[in-house]
Amino acid sequence: MIDRPSAEELLFLPLGGAGEIGMNLNLYGHAGKWLMVDLGITFGNESTPGIDVIMPDPGFIAERREHLAGLVLTHAHEDHIGAVPYLWPRLRCPIYATPFTASVLRRKLVEAGLHLEAEITEVPMSGRFSVGPFEIELITLTHSIPEPNAVVVRTPLGTVLHTGDWKLDPEPLVGPNADEDALRRLGEEGVLAMVGDSTNAMVEGESGSESEVRDSLMELVGRFENRVAVACFASNVARLKTLAHVAAAHGRHLALVGRSFWHVSQAARENGYLADLPEFVTEHDVGYLPRNAVLMACTGSQGEPRSALARIARGEHPNVVLEKGDAVIFSSRVIPGNERTIGQLQNDLVRLGVEIVTDREYFVHVSGHPARDELAAMYRWIRPKIAIPVHGELRHLVEHAEFARSLQVSESVVALNGSVVRLAPGPAEIVGEVPAGRLGLDGKALVPLSGGVLRSRHRTLRNGSAVATLVVDGEGRLVAEPQLAAQGLLDPEADRSAYDETVAAIRAALEDLPATARLDDAAVKEAARLAVRRTLQAIRGKKPVTEIHLVRI
Incomplete structure (x- = not known):
């Protein structure tokens, strides 16, 4: 696993936003340090019950936070800054943002109680500053929010343009036009790689104004x-x-x-x-x-x-x-x-x-992301040696990479979350993989979406749950009628016979246990659990999440 990048290499590592639209988290590695660009969220749906907010798992960089030089935010959209209030306590790094983005983020930090700890360094539009071994320049673009910035990352091994979200709007109504002159100058200077927005890589023409x-x-x-x-x-x-x-x-x-x-x-x-x-x-x-x-x-x-x-x-x-x-x-x-x-x-x-x-009946919306004509213009100005598509589903990334090759970009790499891409020295290639998961905000707690809590919740939604309470004496004989609750499976009134059948199965299972097994709490609970699951499967065709509460008196 990659730990600390050396001074002889320049790495790119997405932990979010590569292979999906949303929850962007990008890392650049050089000379023993990591630079983070954006830290965003996406939102839950019916596939994530109880989870409204989802964000990248920052575990890889959180474990190496002493090597994290800082976080640069491209703009104030939720999928680029929304995770900061949740994940900054695990990172505790400096934050850099232009004034509008800083204003939006401060309100979030106040709500999270972090405004006195997480200090934001405001950077002017078109500003230049250093973050560890990285020399940073911001280039003003246009998007569907004020102050969208491309981030120029300069190192001795080469310059990278990280576009963030952008488009070319000749009349943006709020804020200046894209700084075409700065982009052209950067192309003349020479650009090793462009890490770019792929959202509309499959859309012909222009995005509109x-x-x-x-x-x-x-x-x-x-x-x-x-x-x-x-x-x-x-x-x-x-x-x-x-x-x-x-x-x-x-x-x-x-x-x-x-x-x-x-x-x-x-x-x-x-x-x-x-x-x-x-x-x-x-x-x-x-x-x-x-x-x-x-x-x-x-x-x-x-x-x-x-x-x-x-x-x-x-x-x-x-x-x-x-x-x-x-x-x-x-x-x-x-x-x-x-x-x-x-x-x-x-x-x-x-x-x-x-x-x-809606936009099906009337012209009421334009996208904030570049269509193919705008992508082509950007590639003409920047002329990178390497294209790294991000901010898109896999189909968008592949289309973007193919489009870049058609524009005479000599190298392109499709990298998904967790892929370590070596940009220099040598040809660009994926040289390793690191863990890249998702965290969900479950009430007030952050839980892994691939963890046991969510798996159990999905099983409960599909199959229901059953809880049986048993009271037995010292020899393991029932001293009261088992109590059963079958949420999402049986109606207490309409399914009375099914309840009675399941309770009878519990009694029979315990009676069939050898006397020595009845003295073992684990054996008693397992026999009852299997009886409940088998009976409910026979009655309803479901295998519920089943729990047995045993009281021995």
Whole structure:
């Protein structure tokens, strides 16, 4: 296993975000130190019951944290900074971020009680600084959030461009355009490797501009007479600014519904991005406005059950309602894996008589990631020797690698989480593997998704659970009727005969035990456990997770 990289090598090691979209964690190794770029999360779904937040397992680098020089954050999206409040206590390294990203992260650290411990070094846009043996330069790009940065990592063995999330938007509405001059200069200087966004590597053309979305939403909202809610990503400050302009043009007030919108808008105002807009209406005041005088920005574009829009659709929101004749615009893309929850949300809205508009019916969203024409432009400017696709599922990474080769990039490596890639010296290649798992936030605890807790939970969901309580005397004879609970299997009233049959099987199993075995608690419990599982399998065709409580008096 790789421990400390030598001064004669430059390594790249993804622990998250390579082979998936979300929970990015990237490591660069050189001269005895590791540099971390981004530390993000993804979200749970029906395959992770009870788990809402998922993040990379940082075990490899946490065990070597004395060699971790620092964490550089490319931008403030959850899949790039969301794990910091959960995992920083295991790393305790310096954090570097531009002002807007720092503002968003500080709010998270306050909530986690870490704001006095985890110090953030603010770096100006286009800033240069050192992190251990790595010389860092930030290059401004455009994305669906303010201050997206490519990270230039310079070492004596070569320069790497880590693009982060990006696109080429000629009219981004918030923040400057991508710094094409800096990218061209970097290409002239010479770049060993580009580690790049693969999300839209299979999409032809260009991603589109935020200014085009503004024009389209301006026309669309004008069609509606009653309340209009727009579901979008809270981090998209440009979209929020667009909604403010659209609301004003149609005599409406823009209300923010969802805590994430307020956090992001406050961070944006602190850094001058929404300074020209009036204050937004709170969700508490929405009900006092006429239906034709309100435009609401709501969290919940991905159908998250606890989001503002989902609670409104279920009639559970304390302040906001949607009624027949109102409209909801989904101004966002569907993240793969969220189709089911979004479908449920939209069905709930339809039951209310709400009109729904998505990107299938109208132009209401542009991606924040580069399509193939933008990727081609970046490769023309940078001209790297090596392409390392990241931020994508395996199919995206393979397509990106093939596309890079078609653009005369001499080497490309498809590396998944845990793959150690040697960038220099010699040809780029995977030279080792390290453990790379996932952690889930289970209530207040972080648990391995591959661990026993989640395996048991899945078994319980599929097969139910059974608990039997036995009271026996010193010789192992029952002194009371066994008590049985079969959650998810038997209804206490409707399945009385099945209960009686299972209890009878427990009694018979204990009676069949030799006298010496009845003195052994483990033997008694195992006999009862097998009796419960076999009987319930015969009755229901299920093998439940079974536990026996034994009381000996």
